[in-house]
Amino acid sequence: MTTADPATTGSGAQAPYRPSERRLAREAYRRQRARRSGLIAAVSTGVTALVLYLVVVGSPGWEVTRRTFFSAHYARQALPEVLKGLRVNLELMVVCGALILVSGLLLAVLRTLRGPVFLPVRLLATAYVDFFLGLPMIICLLIMITGVPALRLTGVTTDPTVLGGAALVLTYSAYVSEVFRAGIQSVHPSQRAAARSLGLSNAQAMRYVVLPQAVRRVVPPLLNNLVSLQKDTGLVSIGGVIDAVYAAKIIAVQSFNYTPYLVAGLVFIVLTVPMTRFTDWITGRMNRRQWQGGLV
Structure with missing residues (x-):
């Protein structure tokens, strides 16, 4: 029943x-x-x-500070010029960012090559990374923008925008290569061994097994480097490039008012904050997938 x-x-x-x-x-x-x-x-x-x-x-000096840094008149005057110069910063970020990713990945792969025959390559890549990691960005920019034209080399450009972008690529490639190398080394050696046991060569194991996992793991720090690059593009103004920072400087020198600098700073903040929040979202998403046992 x-x-x-x-x-x-x-x-x-x-x-x-x-x-x-x-x-x-x-x-x-x-x-x-x-x-x-x-x-x-x-x-x-x-x-x-x-x-x-x-x-x-x-504070006692608030009135002077307000007139010097928070003038609505000079803010309205500076905003169009700053936005016009911002185009140079965005172009540098896009072009230099793509070159940095490629060169940084290449340096990381060269530093992780195995075998005694690749020792000279590893030494050269390591020397490059060590040199540009230790060289301050401002000095690299000054050397490129002022030193290269002084050489008077035939066929070499003297455009400060190009030379400033080259300095950014040289320096940030060293930073990004260390990020990629950390990602490559974080992949367990058993992954490479399993690929080799299936008949893949070292190059194929690196391309199809190691690099895909390594790149996924280093996406958040790469985005942080992109945020830093976006801000550092303003340093090319030391060579006379009329970007957002230099446009603000021109108005500030003419008016003896520093509100244009504040306007330029706010414009960079408006660009940086969404990128930073996107980086946080990517990081949180990857952490949740890892905790749940998904792919990293």
């Missing part, structure tokens, strides 16, 4: 799910705690912002 299941009706349909009282109480408590935490965070942020505002506005 069988008994009817209380969770089903006479027609065999399953009754709708009803959470228990304990679960409802737990979810209500969590919602209450989240609202309480949000309220405390909002009040704390508001109080901190108010205190900072009162400290700044109440």
